[in-house]
Amino acid sequence: GKEVALRDRDSGTASLAQVRALLRKHEAFESDLAAHQDRVEQIAAIAQELNELDYYDSPSVNARCQKICDQWDLLGSLTHSRREALEKTEKQLETIDELHLEYAKRAAPFNNWMESAMEDLQDMFIVHTIEEIQGLIAAHDQFKSTLPDADKEREAILGIQREAQRIADLHGIQLPGNNPYTSVTPQIINSKWERVQQLVPKRDQALQEEQTRQNSNEHLRRQFGSQANRVGPWIQTKMEEIGRISIEMNGTLEDQLNHLKEYEENIVEYKPNLELLEQQHQLVQEALIFDNQHSNYTMEHLRVGWEQLLTTIARTINEVENQILTRDAKGISQEQMQEFRASFNHFDKDHGGALGPEEFKACLISLGYDVENDRQGDAEFQRIMAVVDPNGSGTVTFQAFIDFMSRETTDTDTAEQVINSFRVLAGDKNYITAAELRRELPAAQAEYCIARMAPYPGPDGIPGALDYKSFSTALYGESDL
Secondary structure, three states, rough: OOHHHHHHHHHHHHHEEEEEEEEOOOOHHHHHHHHOOOHHHHHHHHHHHHHHHHOOOOHHHHHHHHHHHHHHHHHOOOHHHHHHHHHHHHHHHHHHHHHHHHHHHHHHHHHHHHHHHHHHHHHOOOOOOOHHHHHHHHHHHHHOOOOOHHHHHHHHHHHHHHHHHHHHOOOOOOOOOOOOOOOOHHHHHHHHHHHHHHHHHHHHHHHHHHHHHEEEEEHHHHHHHHHHHHHHHHHHHHHHHHHHHHHHHOOOOHOOOOOOOOHHHHHHHHHHHHHHHHHHHHHHOOOOOOOOOOOOOOOOHHHHHHHHHHHHHHHHHHHHHHHHHHHHOOOHHHHHHHHHHHHHHOOOOOOOEEEOHHHHHHHHHHHHOOOOOOHHHHHHHHHHHHHHHHHHOOOHHHHHHHHHHHHHHHHOOOHHHHHHHHHHHHOOOOOOOEEEEEEEOOHHHHHHHHHHHHEEOOOOOOOOEEEHHHHHHHHHOOOOO
């Protein structure tokens, strides 16, 4: 029975742990076998003594002794062979186990890398600029450059598994179904690697399509930005020019009106540029473009500016037409109209085209009205404001200013009266000095007169002499003096 056990090849299907258990069991068997060595030697010694004593049945004893010795030698030989076989199998299984462990150590991170790569390759991306998509393409190219090394690592990992299988096949070792250290099989690695290989060109295509789209978007941005950067400043320039025409005193009111109508025609002719911009803006919106670093102008900003331009030119033309009607209806001279405009502009500090309450009060004081900051002055100012600003808007337009001035100059002072007043201040001279005006008049009124009076041209003048007669005539009409 022991010979059968010693000849058993049960280690061929055993695991490393099982083989080591068999080795421990075999060591116990060897210890037990060694314990019987003395008994076999005793049997041989007894047979030897019987031979020396010429025992009658010595041949039978010798035959029996020889059989026992032969069996003992066979057991020794089988025991030695089994130990060698078990130790050899243990060594082979240890090598296979080390290969399995090495496979697991390298397969796990490689498997994680492939899963991460597949996730990145399928990741949705949203970009808004060429720079962003170029960054993604550069990152993808960098990833693709790592694929050859990754493929080498894959082959090395699979080579470890093949080497373990080769050793097992060479020595008739039946390996268990799975690597005890990992669940990542060569089939899983190959399957995921194949998936990565499929996803790479798909990512290439998606990135190239997005780059094409971003190039198109950039073209739309530049196209809109270029047009907007022309239209925006043009609108702003026209607004400023119209504002200057309405407040400057170049030519007659008819000249201003003709100039404004030329601007109106020019504005109407320019409209196709805005319509082109609207078409470009529509393309920008359809492309879902939300920012444009090529222009600070938005379509909404330009639409508002265009509407303001149309409103401003129409309102300004209407104002000049009303000024012409007022001038003709009240017989105001061109010189008076220009003086009214000069007065208005002088106190319109913010050039807003209308006087605020404080600006209008300063204007009245300069013209000699008693509207200083006391009870009587405040009451007079409120009375005048009710006339020039009946709607309570808080501003005085130039048209309201003309109406007020033409009515006041018609109803109150004449040029002769004003000239006489200045003559008194000048000490009966034909001219007046800035120092005399500052001494005799309120500060605002004095500075206004100094700014508006022309130098006195007469031969009796002195340096700095001012012509109060021409100033009074321009403001209040011709004098009989």
